[in-house]
Amino acid sequence: MGVDYYNILKVGRNANEDDLKKAYRRLVMRWHPDKNPSNKKEAEAKFKQISEAYDVLSDPQKRQIYDLYGEEALKFDQVSPSSSGPNPNPNPSFRFNPRDAEDIFAEFFGGSDGGGRSRVFGEGYFRNVGNQPPRKAPAIENKFPCSLEDLYKGSKKKMKISRTVPDAHGKPRTVEEILAIDIKPGWKKGTKITFPEKGNQEPGIIPADLVFVVDEKPHAVYKRDGNDLVVNQRISLLDALTGKILNLTTLDGRNLPVPVTDIIRPGYEVVIPSEGMPISKELGKKGNLRIKFDIKFPSRLTAEQKSDLQRVLS
Incomplete structure (x- = not known):
């Protein structure tokens, strides 16, 4: 395949855009010529190689040709324009135009001096950084x-x-x-x-x-308790003793009739399975809906009502 751009950037063949950017940042911080004044020739070669690898792999068209046919096909018109052999370039209309390494660097870190050299260093980009990444x-x-x-x-x-x-x-x-x-x-x-x-x-x-x-956000009817939903329902003493059908509107807009046939006493709770909140890590599963009751007692009773209650409840 010729040059292995993936190996140059130290990334896998399935690397995404973020992976490529992180790899480029890390390597270019180490090999920029201005970071290596005592070894500038090698650094310049490495810097250009890193930039070319990023340029190819970050461009979908260049990367597709490179992945399928290698560097030689990518650069065919540059490498052997007069070759008598078959043209390995799968897309003859494509022309490989490598971007300048300093232009790529300036896009990441901001600005140039007008002659292609990055101005980042003059602004203290590597100040107090040493050999560590930013x-x-x-x-x-x-x-x-x-x-x-x-x-x-x-x-x-x-x-x-x-x-x-x-x-x-x-x-x-x-x-x-x-x-x-x-x-x-x-x-x-x-x-x-x-x-x-x-x-x-x-x-x-x-x-x-x-x-x-x-x-x-607070809800007017429901309160969340983990994966459960809790609703407080206020009912009369008569309904608590004789039963009632509650009609609730669910969070997705359904009408949910809930028949209450038991005698409601303080602390009583009705639990409806799988009508609570969805469980994000368990597809298709939900918590429970719990209905708590608040019994409304009458503020006064007549003598006749008291007598009737004593007769019924005795």
Whole structure:
């Protein structure tokens, strides 16, 4: 295959975009020529090799040709334009145009001096860093309020964020971005959704991860208790003694009739299996719905009513 770009970046063949970016950052911090003044010739060769590997693997078209046919097919027109053998390039309309290593570096760390050299170093990018990779800014956490209905059924939400990034000249500018959050049924308060490196970009610092922490909004009827749902139902003393059919509206909008035939006493609870919250880690399973009762006693009784009760209850 010729040059093994995956081995150069020390990543697997199934590496995704984030994997490639992390590998490039780590290696380029070690091999940039300005970091190796005593061994500049070797560093320049390594720096260009790392940049070329990232350029190919981060571009879907280049990567597809490389994965299928290797480096020779990718660079056919550069390597042997007058070859008398068969053209190994599977896409004759494709031309491999390698990007400048310093241009790639400037995209990651901000700006150049106009002649291709990165200005990052003059701004103290490696100051106090030594041979260590750049430090990463602490994660930024934000509350993400969700209704009980969203956490019951699942939902898709979009969050608009603003952050600071360097422009082509290295000057900070504010950009806005829309992040999509896919709420899974059964998520609990405290669940974290992480967007890697979506914080502000500053020289010498890897941007912070942006973390949204699920917070449950209070509900007018239901209260969550782990995987269970709890509802408090106030009924009259008559209904407590003679029975009643309760009609509840579930969090997904269904009408749920609940016949209560037992005599309701203080502390009595009706449990309906599998009508609680979805269990996110157990597909298709739900907790229970628990109905607690508050008995409303009459404020006064006539003498005749008292006599009737004594006769019935004695």
